[in-house]
Amino acid sequence: MATDEIHGSDEFYRLWDVSLAELVRFDQFAGRLHPDDIERVKTDINNAILLNESFNTDHRVRVSDGTWRFINTRGKCIKDEDRKSNIIVGTCIDITERKIYENEISNAKADAERANTAKSEFLSRMSHELRTPMNSILGFAQLMEMGELSATQKEDVTHILKSGKLLLGLINEVLELSKIEAGKLSISLEPVQLKIIIRETIDVIRPIATLHSVTIEQIDLDYCELFVKADHQKLKQVLLNLLSNAVKYNRKGGTVKVFCEKGSVRADQIQTIRIIVNDTGIGIAQEEIPKLFTPFQRIGSLMPEVEGTGLGLAVTIKLVEAMNGTVGVESKVGEGSTFWIELPQCEGQVDRQERLTDSTKHNIEKSGLSGTLLYIEDNQSNIELVKKILAEHRPEMLLISGTYGKNALQLALDHKPGLVLLDLNLPDMHGSEVLGLLKSNIKTMEIPVVVLSADAMSGQIKKC
Numbered sequence: 001m002a003t004d005e006i007h008g009s010d011e012f013y014r015l016w017d018v019s020l021a022e023l024v025r026f027d028q029f030a031g032r033l034h035p036d037d038i039e040r041v042k043t044d045i046n047n048a049i050l051l052n053e054s055f056n057t058d059h060r061v062r063v064s065d066g067t068w069r070f071i072n073t074r075g076k077c078i079k080d081e082d083r084k085s086n087i088i089v090g091t092c093i094d095i096t097e098r099k100i101y102e103n104e105i106s107n108a109k110a111d112a113e114r115a116n117t118a119k120s121e122f123l124s125r126m127s128h129e130l131r132t133p134m135n136s137i138l139g140f141a142q143l144m145e146m147g148e149l150s151a152t153q154k155e156d157v158t159h160i161l162k163s164g165k166l167l168l169g170l171i172n173e174v175l176e177l178s179k180i181e182a183g184k185l186s187i188s189l190e191p192v193q194l195k196i197i198i199r200e201t202i203d204v205i206r207p208i209a210t211l212h213s214v215t216i217e218q219i220d221l222d223y224c225e226l227f228v229k230a231d232h233q234k235l236k237q238v239l240l241n242l243l244s245n246a247v248k249y250n251r252k253g254g255t256v257k258v259f260c261e262k263g264s265v266r267a268d269q270i271q272t273i274r275i276i277v278n279d280t281g282i283g284i285a286q287e288e289i290p291k292l293f294t295p296f297q298r299i300g301s302l303m304p305e306v307e308g309t310g311l312g313l314a315v316t317i318k319l320v321e322a323m324n325g326t327v328g329v330e331s332k333v334g335e336g337s338t339f340w341i342e343l344p345q346c347e348g349q350v351d352r353q354e355r356l357t358d359s360t361k362h363n364i365e366k367s368g369l370s371g372t373l374l375y376i377e378d379n380q381s382n383i384e385l386v387k388k389i390l391a392e393h394r395p396e397m398l399l400i401s402g403t404y405g406k407n408a409l410q411l412a413l414d415h416k417p418g419l420v421l422l423d424l425n426l427p428d429m430h431g432s433e434v435l436g437l438l439k440s441n442i443k444t445m446e447i448p449v450v451v452l453s454a455d456a457m458s459g460q461i462k463k464c
Contacts, residue, residue, distance in 0.1 A: 034060035034068060041073075048076075058095065070099040130171050138164045173311035180318045187322050191227040191346050192235055194260050194275060195220060201239040202258065205247060213252045216243070219259035226260070228273050228343035234319045235343075239275070241312040242339050246279035249337070254280040263342040272325070272342040279338075284331035292329060293317045370396035374417035376434060377452075378403045378427050386421065403427065405434040412444045424453040424464075432464055 033041060037059040048055035056074045063069050072093045141160045149157065202216050209216050218224075228235075239258075246256040256279045263272030284292070293313050317327045320341050331337035373390065377383050383401050390397050400415050402408055405426040412420065420438065424431035431451060438444045451464055 032062050034062070036060075045075075058099075069094055070096040131168070131175075134164060134168045134171060138168065170311070173315055176315050177311060177318070180315070180322070185319075185322055187231045187234065189229050189231055189323065191348050192230045192232050193225070193227050193348060194273065195224040197232065197236055198224065198239065198258055198260075198275070201236055201243060204240060205243045208244070209247045209256065212247050212250065214247050214250045214254050214256060216247075216256045216258070219257055221259055221261065223260040223262060223273055226273055227346050227348040229346040230323045230325070230343050234323060238316050238319050238341060239277075241316045242277040242341075245312065246277050246281065246337070246339070250279050250281035254336075256280075263345075266344070271345045273345050274340050274342045276338060276340045278336065280336040283333040283335050284329075284337055285333050286331075289329060289331065293327070370394075371418035372398045372400060372415050373419050373421065374408070374411055374415060375399060375401045375421040376403075376405060376408045376411075376426065376431070377401065377421070377423040378425075379423070382423070382452075405429040405431065405437075408434045409437045409441060409444065412438060412447060413441075417447060420447055420449045421452050422449055424451060435464065 041057050041059050044055045044057040047053075054074065054076050056072070058070065058072050060068045061071045072095045074091050138161065141157055141164060145154070145157045145161065198218055202218055206216055243256065243258070250256065256277065258275070258277055261274050261276065263274035265271055293316070320327050320343070323343060325341055325343040327339070327341050329337060329339050373386075375383060375386055377386075386401075387399055390399055400411060400417065402411050403426075405428050408420075408422075422431050422434060426434070431453065435449055435451070438447065438449060
């Protein structure tokens with residue numbers, strides 16, 4: 001340790017339990033430090049001396065009564081020209097209570113996370129275990145329904161099916177919620193045209209609406225022609241939940257309208273599109289609205305005959321948030337409700353392709369790019385697709401393809417491609433092994449490799 005002496009404030013000396021008159025060597029102080037902290041404190045002070053900077057370090061000190069206290073020590077290392085030594089001028093603060101509080105908070109957070117994970121895993125396991133017998137119950141009940149039954153038996157089977165479907169719906173929603181809370185929800189964001197997905201959803205709900213004597217209207221405004229960035233299946237599930245509620249909590253002869261309008265501009269300057277589901281149902285009291293998106297909180301007291309799980313909207317808000325969107329609701333008792341979701345607007349595939357095509361053609365004419373592309377892929381359709389892309393956008397380029405990973409290195413050595421496109425799921429070996437072979441050979445290690453695969457999960461990306 002380069003430091004000979006330590007000087008400090010009254011608090012510094014009190015906490016370190018030494019006399020103000022003493023000139024104390026660091027080694028004396030080190031004897032009072034917790035063994036686990038000595039090297040770190042030495043390092044902090046030495047770095048401050050070398051860089052001529054202040055230091056700020058937390059550590060434990062044994063005080064006069066033999067107990068350990070958490071101390072925050074701050075100081076400056078000053079060169080004494082006469083003595084040719086470094087002197088620490090320091091101040092200390094007793095942070096024991098703060099450390100205890102921080103540890104309690106950290107432990108409570110860790111306990112809560114473990115409990116949440118355990119709960120989610122339990123719900124997921126139980127949901128899976130329950131779905132298997134439920135499918136059998138419903139299946140055999142449906143077979144009975146198709147057989148020769150008396151009027152009483154038919155009524156009994158109808159009750160079995162009705163209750164079974166309700167229970168299966170609850171199981172499915174619990175499973176979905178547990179996946180979300182456990183962070184295991186898989187989201188695949190892509191451009192989704194609103195007009196199409198709204199029409200698909202209405203087609204599913206319309207038979208149920210007819211049974212309830214409710215009319216569904218899709219109002220095709222210009223904004224419905226636009227695209228949003230979303231997961232197609234998850235967005236459809238969200239719309240099904242909203243439309244299902246709009247029908248169930250409506251009145252006989254009521255209507256449900258679905259339309260789109262311009263949403264808000266987010267903080268990142270991305271424009272959103274709002275999808276609106278409006279009904280002429282019973283409405284929701286203002287004091288009930290905060291309960292809407294809480295799991296197992298049902299607000300159907302005005303219509304107790306309506307069956308539900310209290311999970312649909314809880315799943316809905318989590319799915320929308322996972323797609324970087326927001327959810328809102330406005331309602332008035334006796335007049336109906338309006339639910340809406342906002343999702344970020346994006347470019348449609350066709351528009352994007354046309355824009356990129358124009359840009360690519362311009363770049364080809366400008367650069368005259370040519371070369372060789374090696375594509376390792378066992379799916380012939382994918383190979384044909386790349387052939388067509390090159391024929392239209394890079395006609396000067398030569399495509400070499402191979403089906404097996406074991407041949408990739410030799411093909412790269414023979415043809416010296418400027419780029420390798422690599423699939424992961426090959427018939428003889430995993431694409432990551434092929435990547436390893438290419439990167440381990442001095443003649444191919446500099447060739448850029450692009451992994452082109454549907455298996456683009458975070459774990460796979462990290463592995464590659």
